[in-house]
Amino acid sequence: MAEDTAKTTSPTSAELAERPGWLKAPLLRVLASQIVGSALAFGGAGLLTQITGVPVPVIIALLFQGIIAGAIGFFFKLPNWWLPVQIVLPPATGWALLISIPGWVYLGLFVVLVLIYWNSATNRVPLYLTNRQTVDAIADLLPVREGPKFLDLGCGTGSVLFPLAIQRPDAKIVGIESAPLVFLGAWLRLHLSGTSNVRVILDDFWKRDLGAYDVVYAFLSPVPMPPLYHKADREMRKGTLLISNSFIVPGYPPDETINVDDGRKTKLFIWKMGGKPVLQQNGGGEAEEGEEPDNIGDGGQENS
Ligand SMILES: C[S@@+](CC[C@H](N)C(=O)[O-])C[C@H]1O[C@@H](n2cnc3c(N)ncnc32)[C@H](O)[C@@H]1O
Secondary structure (H helix, E strand, C coil): CCCCCCCCCHCCCCHHCCCCCCHCCCCHHHHHHHHHHHHHHHHHHHHHHHHHHCCCCHHHHHHHHHHHHHHHHHCCCCCHHHHHHHHHHHHHHHHHCCCCCCCCHHHHHHHHHHCCCCCCCCCCCCCCCCCCHHHHHHHHHHHCCCEEEEEECCCCCCHHEEEEHHHHCCCCCEEECCHHHHHHHHHHHHHHHHCEEEEEEEHHHCCCCCCCCCCCEEEECCCCCHHHHHHHHHHHCCCCCCEECCCCCCCCEEEEEEECCCCCCCEEEEECCCCCCHHHHCCCCCCCCCCCCCCHHHHHHHHH
């Protein structure tokens, strides 16, 4: 496939390799919008008070801070849902200060939220869990031979690991999780259930090699998918499977898409790794209707 075509339709390998980080985090842009909004709103309120002699109520200045910050957020290309959040944030903070909630409550809440949503600010991956119907569909994708190795990247509290371990007691099931409180949930579940074929690891999955696994599963967000695909492509063996719940890799159409029969209409995108031309002109996405199904259930057999 021509290199030029690839460049216009797909991310470059540098873009693919680029992982999400603090500099691109929306929170930094929100903070910058609020600082500028605060300077303009309170500067304007001070000026108005000097001209008219009538003091502008703080709550009105805070509201204007939010509106200005919301408008600046558009220039910073923040997603639209940040607009109401940005508007409400300053007056809500002012109100919370007025009713004088003790400082430790905020600190405690902040610490708990950080320990749960560890990856939201940088990786932009929140915590939501895979449902049972989807786990059943994943179980069908494991190689039928004895002892396949499965990895859940960002395993949460183990919603995939434990039901899968029951369905496939012969499989080696591993989960990596970096959010400390969430990991603790999975770790407790492991020790309380006494499951012997599950391992949970507290770590950042970007630091781990994927080469040992037959099936790697990710339920993350759109942001890490291009660099994750790049990593999987480099590290996973020929014929093994990368499965993404809900999130595509632009420019790299999956080999198969499974529509799970659940309430949220989950889609599992499946790439069979190694030795295939991947770049396409249509920018990627779901596999075409009527596409020849790959015999994906045997993934990894050739490596056994
Ligand atoms: C959407 S949840 C999915 C949880 C679980 N895999 C499931 O399907 O039920 C994503 C999880 O990935 C974790 N995560 C995100 N980035 C990570 C990273 N770089 N290393 C380890 N865990 C990560 C988050 O903390 C979160 O628990």
